[in-house]
Amino acid sequence: MSATLDGRQDRRQSGYDAVLIAGPTASGKSALALALAEALDGVIVNADSMQLYRELSIVTARPPAEDLARAPHRLYGVLPAADAFSTGDWLRLVERELKEIRASGKLPVFVGGTGLYFKALTEGFAELPDIDxxxxxxxxxxxxxxxxxxxxxxxxxxxxxxxxxxxxxxxxxxxxxxxxxxxxxxxxxxREAHGESLLFPDGCLRLVLAPPRAWLHERIARRAKLMLESGGLDEVRALLQLDLPKSLPAMRAIGVKEIAALLAGEIDGQEAERLLTVATRRYAKRQETWFRNQMADWERLDPSAERAEEMAQRIAERFVR
The missing domain is CATH 1.10.20.140 (Histone, subunit A)
Structure with a gap:
């Protein structure tokens, strides 16, 4: 039987209840998640804190409409930028989504670059007290x-x-x-009790994309250029018109400050592109540090070595016994 899963029994025999795909920004996580969801009858669940915000589609590189049509996607663009969303809030949304996905017999495929979300998902999370x-x-x-x-x-x-x-x-x-x-x-x-985790680590196929630095930097540079050329300016202009506090997470997404400076005439397009590239590279480095320190036992994959579809096919074969 092929790995495209004619029946769900094959997938259950793999022993995996979910696939988790982490990695730095621009490393090809979304492409791999989509290919795996198509191969394994999966539902993609967002684990990126910025892709939650509906006003930030281009700036956060949210999956485009054509990808959304190819496989079910959950928790993308579900929050207004005015919300200050916590990890606990995300877990509550995920708990609801997991119940629906499991009831449908499909495989949850979590994908994103927010390391804390994955840690909370598999290790539990201590709820903090209400703040005055x-x-x-x-x-x-x-x-x-x-x-x-x-x-x-x-x-x-x-x-x-x-x-x-x-x-x-x-x-x-x-x-x-x-x-x-x-x-x-x-x-x-x-340090208090972490509470119960929604997923058990050993029951998940846990993957981290770890591309070569030069390959990732080139993709980041292309993304910065595309952001400025494909509607990022209009998106940030609309966000700024909401006059939201600068401390909100959405207002601190990479691209907002740089494009705001461009719109204000403080810098030109070339400088905006340079600043975007630098900021994104620094963010990717912080993500890689987190994954190295907090996800040492996750399997590493090099997305520069093969196309997402080829990688997904190879991974999907593990689900067929």
Whole structure:
């Protein structure tokens, strides 16, 4: 029997309940997920925190309409940019999707570059306490007005370790909110019981795309150019017209700041493309560091070595016994 799965019994015999595909931005994750979903009667579930936002399709390289028509996709473009979405919120959406996918007899194929989502999915996640609304307003105003340096300075007194270790404005702001609202540090809360995971690691085929650096950088450069030429400017212009706080996750997506500067006349198109490329390369490097440190036991694949369809066919053969 071919690996395109005429019946579901073959897939069940593989022992895998789900496929998880992680990797740095522009590494070809979506193409592999689509090819696998077609080969294995799968449903693709988004595990990228920025592709959740409906206003950011081009900027986040969300799957285009023709790909969405080829296989079922879940959790893409489901949130307004005004939402500040947490990992716990994502897990709650995923729990609902998993129930529906399993009831349909299809295979969930998770794909994305947000390492924390995969970690929470397979290891469980400690829910943080509710934050006092006044504390949240105060902290986010500080983030909007003073930026990362102001938040880090405010956090230094209450939680010096988090102030030193965290590099992202959203996580720094969250750590400040937690310690001011509860009197306990974010690390204290995270050491609590993680809760039950939605998927067991051993029951998942866990894959990380690990391309050569030069190959990835060339694809990132092409993506930056395409973003500016295929509607990215209009997308960011519409987002800016919503006048949202700069501390929101959607407002900090790579491409928003660079294109906003271009629209304001602060830089030209060539400089915007250069800044986009540099920012994306730096982000990819951070992702690779996470995967190396947090996903050491995941299988590595080189997407530069073969086409996504060929790789998917080879992987799908594992599901046939």
């Amino acid at each position: 609304p006044q504390v949240r307003t105060r902290c986010r105003s500080l983030a909007d007005e003073g930026g990362i340096d102001a938040v880090r300075q405010a956090l230094q007194e209450k939680d010096p370790k988090a102030a030193a270790d965290l590099k992202d404005l959203q996580r720094l702001t969250r750590a400040l909110e937690v310690v001011l609202s509860t009197g306990r540090t974010l690390a204290d809360w995270q």
